[in-house]
Every structure is written in C-alpha cells, then in structure tokens.
Amino acid sequence: MPPRPRLPAGHQPLDQILFAQGFGARRECEGLIVSKLVSVRGELVDDPDAAFPEDRLELVVDGQPWVTHVKALVMLNKPAGYECSLKPGAWPGVHNLLAPPLRRRGLQPVGRLDQDTTGLLLMTDDGALLHKLTSPKHNVPKVYETTVKHPLTDKQIQSLMSGVVLDDDPTPVLAEHAEMVSEFHLRMSLTQGKYHQVKRMVAAVGNRVEALHRSSIGQLTLPEDLAPGQWRWLEDASLVLP
Ligand code: URA
Numbered sequence: 580m581p582p583r584p585r586l587p588a589g590h591q592p593l594d595q596i597l598f599a600q601g602f603g604a605r606r607e608c609e610g611l612i613v614s615k616l617v618s619v620r621g622e623l624v625d626d627p628d629a630a631f632p633e634d635r636l637e638l639v640v641d642g643q644p645w646v647t648h649v650k651a652l653v654m655l656n657k658p659a660g661y662e663c664s665l666k667p668g669a670w671p672g673v674h675n676l677l678a679p680p681l682r683r684r685g686l687q688p689v690g691r692l693d694q695d696t697t698g699l700l701l702m703t704d705d706g707a708l709l710h711k712l713t714s715p716k717h718n719v720p721k722v723y724e725t726t727v728k729h730p731l732t733d734k735q736i737q738s739l740m741s742g743v744v745l746d747d748d749p750t751p752v753l754a755e756h757a758e759m760v761s762e763f764h765l766r767m768s769l770t771q772g773k774y775h776q777v778k779r780m781v782a783a784v785g786n787r788v789e790a791l792h793r794s795s796i797g798q799l800t801l802p803e804d805l806a807p808g809q810w811r812w813l814e815d816a817s818l819v820l821p
Pocket of ligand 1: 691692693694696774775776777778779791
C-alpha cells in the first residue's frame with residue numbers, strides 16, 4: 580500500500596478517527612465506512628482515507644450521532660448499585676453506564692463513590708487530567724447531600740466543621756462547610772477525599788449516614804436534567820479545577 584500523504588495538523592483519516600473514538604478495531608471501522616454507515620457533518624463518506632479534523636467532528640455512525648473528543652471527560656449521574664472499581668465484584672461497574680465507544684476507551688472514574696452513593700461522578704481517559712484531578716493538591720470542594728439516621732444537632736455540625744479524628748490518622752479532618760438543611764438532611768462540603776470520608780465523619784460525631792448523594796464538584800453542579808444512569812460530555816474542565 581502506498582504511504583498515506585501528510586495530513587494537515589490535527590487531521591486524521593476517517594478510519595483512524597473512528598478507531599480512536601472507540602468504534603471498534605481498525606477493520607471494523609473501515610467496514611462501517613465502506614458500508615456507507617458513516618456520515619461526517621451530515622454528508623455520507625465512504626472513503627476510509629478521507630481526512631478530517633479529529634476533534635469536535637460531527638459524525639453519525641450506524642445511526643448514532645457522535646461528536647469526536649480526542650480526550651474524553653464526562654460527567655455521570657451515578658445511580659446506587661454500581662461500583663467505581665475497574666474490576667467490580669458484587670455490583671456492575673460504572674463504565675457499563677457509558678456509551679459503547681467510551682466503554683472501549685477505558686475511561687477511569689476520577690476518585691470513587693461508594694456502591695450505594697449517588698450523584699456526580701467524573702470519568703476520563705486523559706491521564707494527565709486524571710492525575711491533576713486526583714492529586715491531594717487538587718482541593719476543590721465537593722458537596723454531599725446526606726440523609727442521616729438521627730436528628731442532627733448543632734453540636735454535630737460544629738464538630739464536623741472544627742474537625743473530627745478518624746481511625747486511620749490522628750490528624751483531624753474537617754468539613755469546609757456543614758449545614759443542617761433539615762432535621763435529617765446534612766449538607767457538607769469537603770476538600771479532601773479520604774476513604775468513606777463522609778460516612779466516617781458522620782459516624783465520628785455520633786450519627787449515621789442513611790443515604791449519600793454528591794451534588795457538585797468545584798463549580799460544576801449535577802445538571803437537573805441529567806437523569807440517574809445518564810452521562811454527558813464535560814467540555815470545560817476548568818469548572819472542576821482549582
Ligand atoms: N464519602 C463517603 O463516605 N462515601 C462516598 O461515596 C463519598 C464520600
């Protein structure tokens with residue numbers, strides 16, 4: 580086969596674009612194109628070598644509209660009953676909730692929510708961004724809506740804000756903000772992300788978490804129209820960076 584001609588910066592042949600987006604092996608992507616199942620910006624393209632910009636390209640692949648993202652960053656409304664682990668055990672993994680091309684790309688959760696925790700979870704295949712977002716220096720506040728078992732007291736709220744000692748570290752951990760929304764509804768904002776941190780902090784002040792939901796990370800709030808189990812591209816990573 581003759582070498583492919585040099586392409587303009589940021590351009591790739593269509594079969595390579597589909598492959599990188601997660602639409603299957605190279606041959607499968609080529610097959611989709613020659614079978615006339617791919618359109619680009621509304622026009623059918625049946626040449627696998629046709630070159631296009633690889634990022635933010637509007638495709639329809641076998642009936643599925645898709646905008647290409649060279650690096651994927653998505654937000655997910657995590658339902659209960661899914662694990663964030665990459666090798667889930669008793670429960671299905673959160674990656675099952677993503678579109679098949681994203682599943683193939685191996686997106687990783689940015690930090691973890693427990694199996695029974697719901698709400699805002701980020702996932703990405705951008706290694707540098709994942710590193711930044713999970714670094715201990717990345718201390719953007721995360722807001723948790725917590726249903727507790729016993730009526731909240733002012734003393735509990737004060738203790739959460741002044742600091743409580745957990746069993747694995749003598750240094751107290753504190754909520755950036757803690758608020759009694761109602762008798763059994765605690766809103767708490769944390770900048771660290773220790774294992775089971777909300778549940779352990781609430782237990783340390785003598786109460787118990789019955790349900791836990793993450794409603795925001797940094798300046799990003801879980802959109803009201805993103806139903807449990809649904810995902811959406813997050814175009815602006817700066818919303819979740821310090
Ligand atoms: N804190 C917890 O205890 N669980 C979570 O899932 C998140 C924060």
